[in-house]
Amino acid sequence: MSLRIVVCVKYVPDATGDRHFAEDLTTDRDAVDGLLSELDEYAVEQALQIADAADDAEITVLTVGPEDAKDALRKALSMGAHKAIHVEDDALHGTDVFGTSLVLAKAVEHAGFDLVVCGMASTDGTMGVLPAILAERLGVPQVTQLSEVSVADGKVTGRRDGDAASEQLEASLPAVISVTDQSGEARYPSFKGIMAAKKKPVESLDLSDLDIDEATVGLAGSWSTVDEATQRPARTAGTIVKDEGEGGKQLAEFLASQKFI
Template sequence: MKYVPDAAGERRFAGDLTVDREGVDGLLSELDEYAVEQALRIAEASEDGAEVTVVTMGPEDAREAVAKGLRMGADRGVHVEDGALHGSDVMGTSLVLARAVEKAGFDLVVCGMASTDGGTGVLPALLAERLGVAQVSLLSEVSVAGGVVRGRRDGDSASEVLEAVLPAVVSVTDQSGEARYPSFKGIMAAKKKPVVSWDLDDLGVDAGEVGSAGAWTVVDSAVERAARGAGTVVKDEGEGGRQAGAFLAERKFV
């Protein structure tokens, strides 16, 4: 679960060209809410008392992402926090999350299809590779039975039904099912649910493998986006269609 800057806010880079996470309100990435929902549905349908653990990596404020998952119904939370994580790209993030998932113990890891800030969409694949398990991605429907995870992936012209033997990693899309709203009972119960905090030492990760020092990708430069100019107004006095057509043709839209 990723704690991200609110997309409705004014997002920008900080002085070190990492995403400014202090100058804007944060929240649980909307796409990760679908993952929590599917994890809860799988646990509710299980007959062996399956538990849902929500895991996040980030600064102190990221604990709110864990709290949101617990309020939705997850059983426990894990928050990985360490100053050396600042500036981590998806490679460092996948390493830390893989170690955290291994330490927490798992049968199935459920991820959102992408984060709403970075948007790479490759974390589930990297996580599966680091964990040494199968991955089934971009599912709009998912279920677990008999030690097998099964799901449907919808394409432009066809749908596929895929499955993998547990343990496994899956990612779900925003078409997988509306995420539930926390109930008053869930909000109150979340206050008593356990949340553990781990740092890099707890996970056996060297600081040089994460953060800006260990990043495989960096931002070299950034400039403010130019202010949006006034649009072209076409007044229809009998020639509006021709003017609109000429405008589109000039810009090679038609």
């Protein structure tokens, strides 16, 4: 039986762009170019390596987002994934991580899965908790923050590196995992891969297809909300200290005044 791998990816604003909030205090995604989250590229790469090591495997990439989010799917397909699912619905605007996890869980169940692979966090929200919430919704084990991962004999095994030690973790399939940016450099899509991606199937779903009530998602259904946002102040010229014998003392006083020491 084929190993069914689902990779959750996100279409995010380019971190090098001028990002800011819209009037409703959600991220203004129209004012800046978007792309596949860099941290999710590692998830795609690890899924491809797992598939290469398996006798038979199929990789589905899944995203929730607006029409432009298809660009993230195309990038993952050009890297080597086999097919994609795009969940798009106007009612999803402003959905928080809890609502997103519900939509992803329903879509993962729709696709069928043995292993769900996620990045360690998104580069816009940077919460890093979605894999754990998703596993809870699916009712399967989670093995997160892995820098090394393998699948064999119906189990997923991986290494989690901490500040003081490394752990070897194991879970029976089906399971959800997340991988870090230390898991291995993501491959670049080849020209052949880019051309092949154009012919790979992309299934489009909305909330009705997943039997999700609109009231549970969007801004109204979010468990968390942004009440206020203040634009980052412009950079100032800073303080210049001329060393005329008292430079060290002045530097220490400045650091102390800023509570650095």
